[in-house]
Amino acid sequence: MDPEFGSRFPDALSVPTDSWSCLSEHDGVNLTQQRFNCKSEENFRNGFSRKVRPLLINVALPYLDRFQSVGDIIPAIRHPSFLGFALHHVGRRSEAITVLAKERERLRQLDTTDRRVASLLEHIDRLLGTE
Secondary structure, eight states, X not given: OOXXXXXXXXXXXXXXXXXXXXXXXXXXXXXXXXXXXXXXXXXXXXXIIIIIHHHIIIIIHHHHHXXXXXXXXXXXXXXXXXXXXXXXXXXXXXXXXXHHHHHHHHHHTSOTTSHHHHHHHHHHHHHHHTO
């Protein structure tokens, strides 16, 4: 869903579900991002084994297991470009056109010389041009 996936993988990928992808003990996967004490190696190791590892196994993996296809993630996508790309990918073309046309207008209001904005606009124009 990200036209720059290859160049941004693995450290700078966008998150299609936007800020709704944070992990915390109290909220699971949601808006709340929990921070863990990593001031020392010992704190890091203890915090990881006591808190982070169980959260990854018991919360993050079941959350991610719900998404076996692009179609499965559509209800959780918050980023409008990615929503349009996903809808287009699964063949929901009329919905994709509506979302992508609106997103193209929003992006055109931004700095179109910015590489990320330009890349999204190019991808949207390619998809809309095929309709």
